[in-house]
Amino acid sequence: MPRQQQPAARSSRRRSYDQFCATARSLDLVGDRWTLLIVRELLAGARRYTDLHADLPGVSTDVLASRLKDMEHSGLVTRRRLPPPAAASVYELTDRGRGLLPVLSALAEWGAPALTERRPTDAVRAHWFALPLLRALDGLTHAGVVEVHLDEGEFHVRAGGGGAVAGGAGGAGGVEDLPTAYGDGPAPRADARIALDIEACLALGRGELTLTQAVEDGRVEVSGEGPLAAEIRGG
Amino acid sequence: MPRQQQPAARSSRRRSYDQFCATARSLDLVGDRWTLLIVRELLAGARRYTDLHADLPGVSTDVLASRLKDMEHSGLVTRRRLPPPAAASVYELTDRGRGLLPVLSALAEWGAPALTERRPTDAVRAHWFALPLLRALDGLTHAGVVEVHLDEGEFHVRAGGGGAVAGGAGGAGGVEDLPTAYGDGPAPRADARIALDIEACLALGRGELTLTQAVEDGRVEVSGEGPLAAEIRGG
DNA sequence: CGGCATCCGTGACGATACTG
């Protein structure tokens, strides 16, 4: 029996603040629950639906699907079908979506002091520490890719060049090796590698510890040959 | 009959993302609907409940009260009772709350390109344009208070000194005349006054137009005697 | 009158089950 129900207005017509204000307009697009965390995930590169769902513990499947659809509609995200070998599709940020990096960065910096104890219910992923670390590595003069090793896993960030984080319009002005500001897992080509523990990583993010200081104190171990590694080592 | 109901768990127990991540922790505190817009209002200075309700069209009374209570609990807001003559109380941001300025600023900058046409349902307040203008005025070397006149009303911003917006921890590094980054209405003591229309104001916020250029083109009229006014005039 | 609290209707959210 073909049950006939209304499609339930599934498209979740966006609830607008209806204010002629740049901030309110932003929040119309990214103010919904989970939206900015999806951006955080996609800043690490293209992801499949299942990967997103795995790295966003607590989001329900329908909300994730709905958000992705909304974000695609708003021009923040594109959905790309991978070539035949891999029968899957991935979501990735548009330039407009990547432009949210300064927002995420500001949020991460503001939230860093509140990131003290890890509650038993808290999930963790290594690449969640990429945003705070970006600020600490942004002051480097040499540009390049830094691979970061934590106990919780590894990720990599595009460091140096300055202004990639606080900066303005596009994501221009960094290394061309990576399409994104950071990524999960090991780097395809890393110019430097650092290993540190969570405490040091958090202190760097909070600005309580400078990279130079951390290297001197032995809280950060550096490896690599290029000028970027040398700069991290040398201060 | 004294009806006995459970207090209905009024305190709106905060729904946490439960992620050990600085961004997620931030969103735990300011990710709820209306919260960041309340911060936007309070960045203009201390406000009474009724004023907040008037400048946040669409928010319901109970949600506003609930948010203010939550924000007070989170340490973003304090409630201060005014001295007897005025039998009222005002809400104002704590230092921690003021630290959200870079977040609001980043959101405003990202949303500026989307602020094109004004829809008929859109509300407007003059001081909503303070945040975008802050970026344009932040490059000035002389610090001071600029009073801004729009057709929609007037407001004032603390300009110059640089880094007050993109910068880091506190709100330090500006003028001491104002406790806040900007304010509604005319300034108590203005070092310069500018008059412009909405189009010019939006173009400045979008970065399509520099202040120098706007002054040259006559889209911004400057008045005032001090060095700050001279710098705005001169470029 | 300012500052909420209460009631109510709608819809967004979260969890689970299910399907192409």
Next chain:
DNA sequence: CAGTATCGTCACGGATGCCG
């Protein structure tokens, strides 16, 4: 694997009432 369907619950928006 990538979502859709269903459902209970709660948050939101609007109006109204209360109380100092």
